[in-house]
Amino acid sequence: MTTSKFRFTELALEKLAIPNKRIRYHDTQMPGLILDAQTSGKKVFRVYKKLPGTQKPLSVTIGGFPSVPLEQARKQARKAMADIAEGMNPNDSKRYFRAASVSLYTVYEEYKLTRKLKKITLRGYEQVMNCYFDDWGNKRLADLTEGMVYRRHCFLTKKGV
Structure with a gap:
């Protein structure tokens, strides 16, 4: 991988040729932006x-x-560098945001794919999801609270399930 340093401008970036191998260009106006x-x-x-206290540099994708x-x-680079200076990894917050936006149904489907389940077990899981959690399927996991789970458990217990 080759590196090159120059002051980024829209025109200069547009004129960059397609390289034969990946090239990392560094902005001289803003160190850290590549x-x-x-x-x-x-x-x-x-x-x-x-990141302060680490040996290996972080690579935070902007776009x-x-x-x-x-x-x-x-x-965006200024913001990411400010987070890094404070000891925070911007990639962690991106991961957290993505994880928080995952629905219960998505997690359930992923769970089924990553486990070897017997047919009877899978049938039981499907019944539980379809009968008792169908209204929660599209909810984000981040929106499901401990109180909601407790109330659902109490409701199902009273029903005799």
């Missing part, structure tokens, strides 16, 4: 900086150029 130019022609803004304009990339 542009990965890939052999596919894709250009991606990233922040490449060390593809030209979908993400240079000024917006610099603004």
